[in-house]
Amino acid sequence: MRFMPSEFDLIQRHFSRTAQNAVLGVGDDCALLQPGTGMQLAVSTDTLVADVHFFADADPQKLGWKCLAVNLSDLAAMGATPRWATLALTLPEVDDDWLAAFASGLYDCANQFGVSLVGGDTTHGALSLTLTIIGEVPPNQALRRDGARPGDEIWVSGTLGDAALALAALQGRVNLTDADLATLAARLHTPAPRIELGLALRGLASSAIDVSDGLLADLGHILSRSGVGAVVEYAHLPLGEILHDYTAHPAFDDCVLSGGDDYELCFTAPAAQHQALDQIAARLNLRLTAIGSILAEPGLIVRDAQGQPLDIRRTGYDHFAA
Numbered sequence: 525m526r527f528m529p530s531e532f533d534l535i536q537r538h539f540s541r542t543a544q545n546a547v548l549g550v551g552d553d554c555a556l557l558q559p560g561t562g563m564q565l566a567v568s569t570d571t572l573v574a575d576v577h578f579f580a581d582a583d584p585q586k587l588g589w590k591c592l593a594v595n596l597s598d599l600a601a602m603g604a605t606p607r608w609a610t611l612a613l614t615l616p617e618v619d620d621d622w623l624a625a626f627a628s629g630l631y632d633c634a635n636q637f638g639v640s641l642v643g644g645d646t647t648h649g650a651l652s653l654t655l656t657i658i659g660e661v662p663p664n665q666a667l668r669r670d671g672a673r674p675g676d677e678i679w680v681s682g683t684l685g686d687a688a689l690a691l692a693a694l695q696g697r698v699n700l701t702d703a704d705l706a707t708l709a710a711r712l713h714t715p716a717p718r719i720e721l722g723l724a725l726r727g728l729a730s731s732a733i734d735v736s737d738g739l740l741a742d743l744g745h746i747l748s749r750s751g752v753g754a755v756v757e758y759a760h761l762p763l764g765e766i767l768h769d770y771t772a773h774p775a776f777d778d779c780v781l782s783g784g785d786d787y788e789l790c791f792t793a794p795a796a797q798h799q800a801l802d803q804i805a806a807r808l809n810l811r812l813t814a815i816g817s818i819l820a821e822p823g824l825i826v827r828d829a830q831g832q833p834l835d836i837r838r839t840g841y842d843h844f845a846a
Contacts, residue, residue: 545607545640555642557608563660566604570595574651579694584622586713587653588629593715594736595657596637597787600722601734603667604659606637611644614652637719667725667732667791672750674820676730676792679801681718681812683764684739685776686711688783692775704766715787721812724804725791732791738782740836743790744824753823756816758834781826781836792818 559565572591574580592609599606611630634641639657690708692698700708718734725732731750733742740756747754761780770776793801798814805812826834 545638555608555610557642557658559607560660562663564663564666566599566602566659566661566666567656568595568598568602569654569656570598571652571654573653580651583713584625585629585632588626588631589633589714590629591626591653591655592630592633592637592639592657593717594787595655596633596639596717596719597715597734597736599657599659600718601667601732601789602659602661603665603722603726603729603732604661605723606639606657606659606719608642608658609634609639610642610656612654613644613646614649614654615646616649616651637717662726665726667722667729669731669733669746669749671730672746672752672792672818673730673794674752674818675795676818677795677798677814678743678754678756678790678792678816678818679729679812679814680735680739680762680788680790681721681810682786682788683762683767683811684735684786684788685767685780685783686764687715687785687787688738688779689767689770689775691783691785692779698770698773698775704769708766712785715785717787718789718810720808721789721804721810724808725789725793728797728800728804729791729793732789735784735786735788735790737784739786739790740781740824740826746790746792747818747822747824750818751822753819753821753825754816755819755825755827758826759829760813760815762811762813762815777834 572578572587572594578587578590591611595609596606630641633639686708689698689700690705690712693700693705693708694712722732731746733746735742739761743754743756763780767776767780795817801812801814804810824836826836828834
C-alpha cells in the first residue's frame with residue numbers, strides 16, 4: 525500500500541531549509557523575526573493562480589523563481605532590502621517531482637536576493653501560490669507612490685513589452701521565431717527584480733512603482749496617489765532589439781504601453797537628479813530612460829513623435845475586467 529505524504533512531510537521535505545536571518549524559521553506555530561535596529565518593515569503579498577497568472581503546465585522551477593521574484597519587485601519599488609518570505613501553496617495533488625523543482629527555483633531566487641523562507645501553509649485545491657515578502661527600510665527613506673511633483677521627470681528601467689509579446693506568442697496572437705520566443709519568454713518566466721536599483725533610488729526618486737500590470741496602468745497609480753498628471757513621449761519608450769522588429773504588428777502598442785509582467789521600475793525624480801540617475805545606470809549596468817514628465821493638471825497623455833496625443837484604449841491588466 526502506498527501512503528501519501530502528509531502536509532508536514534511535504535513541508536519538511538521541500539521547504540525546511542535553515543533560515544539564515546531569522547530567530548526561528550519553519551517548523552513552529554510562528555516564525556520569530558528580528559528587524560534591524562530602527563528599521564521599518566515593508567510587507568507585500570501576491571497570489572498567482574494557475575491559468576490566470578501562469579499556465580497550469582508551466583515549468584515548476586521557473587514558476588518557483590517567479591513566485592518570489594514578483595514579490596521582490598514590490599520591495600524594489602519601495603527601496604527596501606529583502607529579508608523574509610512566507611509561502612501558502614494550494615495544490616491539486618502532491619507531486620514530489622513538481623514540488624522539488626518548484627522549491628529549487630524558489631530557493632535559487634531566495635539565495636540570490638538574501639531571503640529566508642520562514643513559514644507558510646499548504647492545502648488541497650486548484651493550483652494557487654501566495655507569497656508574502658518582508659523587507660526593511662530606514663525611516664523616511666521608503667519610495668512611495670504619492671511623492672511625484674510637477675516638473676519631475678518620469679523614468680523607467682530596462683525595456684518594455686518583452687514579456688507581454690512573449691505571452692501574446694504563447695497565446696497564438698503573434699508569430700515569433702523560436703529564438704525570439706526563447707529570449708522573450710525568459711523575461712516572462714524568470715523576471716529580474718530591480719532590488720539594487722530600488723536601493724540606489726533612495727533619496728533621489730520622488731515616487732516609484734513596479735510595472736506589473738502595464739506601464740500606463742501602473743504610472744496611473746502614481747498619478748492618482750500624487751494628485752498630478754503626466755505626459756509620456758511614445759518615441760522615448762525603451763525597447764529591446766526584438767521588439768523593434770514587431771513595431772508594425774497590431775499588438776505592439778498594447779504590449780509596450782499596457783502589457784504586464786515587465787517587473788521594471790517606473791519612477792519619478794526632479795530634473796536636477798538626471799545626471800545622478802545616469803551615473804546609477806552606468807554603475808548598475810542597467811538601462812534607465814527618461815520617458816516623460818509630471819504635470820500639475822491631472823490626466824495622462826501619450827504623445828507621438830509629432831507631439832500629437834495617441835488614442836489609448838487600454839492602460840493595463842485588470843483582474844476583474846469583463
